[in-house]
Amino acid sequence: MSAATKSPSLPLGGTATADDAGPRSGTASDIGRSPAAKVLRRVASGVATALLLLAVTAFLALAIGPRVLGYQTSTMLTGSMSPLISPGDVVVTQPVPVADIKAGDIITYHIPVEDQRVETHRVTAITAQPDGTFVVQTKGDANNGLDPWLATISTPTVDRHVITVPYVGEAIRAIRQPVVLNALMYGAPAVLVVGMLAGIWRRTPEKTEPGSND
Incomplete structure (x- = not known):
C-alpha cells in the first residue's frame, strides 16, 4: 500500500496566496522607488534646472542687462x-x-x-x-x-x-552656438516636464488596512 502524499494544510475556507509560495522578486514599481533611482532622478532634475537657469541668466545678462542698466x-x-x-x-x-x-x-x-x-x-x-x-x-x-x-x-x-x-566668455560663446542654444531652450524644459510626469505616474495609492470595509 503506497504512502499518500501529504498536502499542505490551509486555514479553514482559505486559499493559498503568493506569500505562501515563498519570497518574491521586486516589482517594477519597487525598482522605480529604489534609492538609486531616486538619486538618478534628482541628479537629472538638478542638471536640467541648472542648465535652464544658466540659459535664463545668460539671456538676461546679454539681452536685457545692457538695455536696462546701460553696461556692455x-x-x-x-x-x-x-x-x-x-x-x-x-x-x-x-x-x-x-x-x-x-x-x-x-x-x-x-x-x-x-x-x-x-x-x-x-x-x-x-x-x-x-x-x-x-x-x-x-x-x-x-x-x-x-x-x-x-x-x-x-x-x-x-x-x-x-x-x-x-571664464564666462567661453560659456557664452558656447551657448550662442545654435545646437547648444536649441538644446537649452527646448531640452531643459522637456526634461523637467518628463521628470514631473514620471513622478506623478509612479505614485501609487495607499494600501488599505487589512479587514477594513472602506
Whole structure:
C-alpha cells in the first residue's frame, strides 16, 4: 500500500496566496522607488534646472542687462591684458564721458588701424584737442611696448572697464552656438516636464488596512 502524499494544510475556507509560495522578486514599481533611482532622478532634475537657469541668466545678462542698466559686455580674445583679463574672460564696461578718462583707466574702443577691431587696453596718456575730441595712447598690460597708434575719440562717451568675469566668455560663446542654444531652450524644459510626469505616474495609492470595509 503506497504512502499518500501529504498536502499542505490551509486555514479553514482559505486559499493559498503568493506569500505562501515563498519570497518574491521586486516589482517594477519597487525598482522605480529604489534609492538609486531616486538619486538618478534628482541628479537629472538638478542638471536640467541648472542648465535652464544658466540659459535664463545668460539671456538676461546679454539681452536685457545692457538695455536696462546701460553696461556692455565683450569677450577677451587675447592675452594682451593678462593676468588682469585673460582670454575667455568677459569684460563689463560702462559708458562714461571721455573727459572723465585718465591715465590708468582701461577702455574698450575701436582701434584706428587695420580692421578697426574692438580693443580693451589701458590708457597711458590722454590729450584734449581744440576741436573737442580726445587722443588716447594705450597699452596692453602684458605687452612690452605701447600700442603703435594714437586713437582719436570723437564720441561724447567711451566704454570704461568696470569688472572682469572670469571664464564666462567661453560659456557664452558656447551657448550662442545654435545646437547648444536649441538644446537649452527646448531640452531643459522637456526634461523637467518628463521628470514631473514620471513622478506623478509612479505614485501609487495607499494600501488599505487589512479587514477594513472602506
